[in-house]
Amino acid sequence: MKNPRPLSPHLGVYKFTYTMSLSILHRITGIANTVGFLLFSWWLMALAGGAESYARAMQLFSTPFVKLLLVGFTFAFVYHFCNGIRHMIWDTGRGLERAQARRSGALVFFGSLLLTALVVWLGCAALAQVTP
Amino acid sequence: MSLRTPLGRVLGKGSAGDGTGHWWVQRVTAVALVPLSLWFATSLLGSPLQSHEAMSQWLGRPWVAVFTILFAITLAWHSWLGVQVVVEDYVHGKGAKTTLLLLSTFLHFAAAVAAVFAVLILAVS
Numbered sequence: 001m002k003n004p005r006p007l008s009p010h011l012g013v014y015k016f017t018y019t020m021s022l023s024i025l026h027r028i029t030g031i032a033n034t035v036g037f038l039l040f041s042w043w044l045m046a047l048a049g050g051a052e053s054y055a056r057a058m059q060l061f062s063t064p065f066v067k068l069l070l071v072g073f074t075f076a077f078v079y080h081f082c083n084g085i086r087h088m089i090w091d092t093g094r095g096l097e098r099a100q101a102r103r104s105g106a107l108v109f110f111g112s113l114l115l116t117a118l119v120v121w122l123g124c125a126a127l128a129q130v131t132p
Numbered sequence: 133m134s135l136r137t138p139l140g141r142v143l144g145k146g147s148a149g150d151g152t153g154h155w156w157v158q159r160v161t162a163v164a165l166v167p168l169s170l171w172f173a174t175s176l177l178g179s180p181l182q183s184h185e186a187m188s189q190w191l192g193r194p195w196v197a198v199f200t201i202l203f204a205i206t207l208a209w210h211s212w213l214g215v216q217v218v219v220e221d222y223v224h225g226k227g228a229k230t231t232l233l234l235l236s237t238f239l240h241f242a243a244a245v246a247a248v249f250a251v252l253i254l255a256v257s
Contacts, residue, residue, distance in 0.1 A: 034211045041204065041243040041250070047188055049252035054184040081169065084162050091159065112204055122177040129180040 006127070022105045026083045032076035045084040062127075074119050154213060161210035168203040187223040188254050204247035212240040 016018070046057035057081050060066055086104050095104055134141070145151045168211045175196075180186045190196055216238045 026140070027214075030211075030214045031218060034215055034230075037207050037211050038239065038243050041247040044247050044250035047191065048253040051184040058182055075146075077169070081183065085166070088159070088162065110152070115226070119173070121178065123181075126179055126181045128179050129248075131183070 019105050020110060022083065026080060026087075026112040029051055029076035029080040029083075032056045032073060032078055036073040036077060070118055070123075071116070074123070075112065078115045078119065079108070082112050082115070151184050154216075157246055158210065158213045158217075161206050161213070164202075164206045165210060168206060169201065171199065172203050188257075191251060192254040192257065194255065200251050201248050203250070208240045208244035208247075212236065215240075 043057060046053045058072075061070065062123065086095070086108050175190075177214060179190060191200060216233060219232045219236065222230055
């Protein structure tokens with residue numbers, strides 16, 4: 001039985017607006033956070049495995065490529081966190097007007113960039129911290 | 133014998149058969165993750181991350197261990213539900229969809245158990 005009707009989510013029928021890219025970004029960052037969660041579990045296991053395995057894990061985290069990845073994971077987490085709160089406010093029925101949704105979208109996106117920079121800065125300080 | 137009519141039993145449950153349960157648990161875990169991740173992130177950012185001794189001592193503290201385990205389980209749960217929604221929305225082949233959902237379930241359970249196990253080791257050692 002072939003049925004040519006469009007199936008959800010039939011994204012092709014909408015005119016593109018920038019709030020759509022924020023919605024898609026919520027899903028993309030969510031998937032990135034899944035990978036981040038796997039990495040987090042692996043980090044905990046490395047910590048539980050003793051000083052040597054922890055040193056190896058932290059060495060991997062200090063390579064330039066992985067450092068760049070970690071900045072990406074940080075942004076993914078921060079963005080998903082902030083936009084998730086935006087979603088919770090929507091769930092109460094507030095902020096759904098077009099102008100409001102656009103304003104909160106811009107706030108979430110640029111706020112996330114700023115917060116990511118702050119977290120990366122504090123993270124670098126925490127990495128450089130010498131044992132007390 | 134149920135006194136409910138067949139229609140009454142299925143109303144509001146949708147094609148997945150579990151009504152708003154999936155949606156609601158996604159929200160419950162999201163709400164829980166707000167304070168949990170804020171706490172964990174701010175704690176990590178103030179810690180000497182390179183020191184195995186300091187980090188394992190910190191994670192082994194009773195309340196830190198409890199909330200880290202809660203954090204890991206809630207993350208796994210929320211992530212598991214989220215990946216399921218994404219796979220169901222974009223992967224339409226029956227074989228590929230089932231394989232991906234199975235893989236996601238196994239990965240999430242394995243990672244959650246690993247995280248809990250790791251924290252327990254740190255807490256008792």
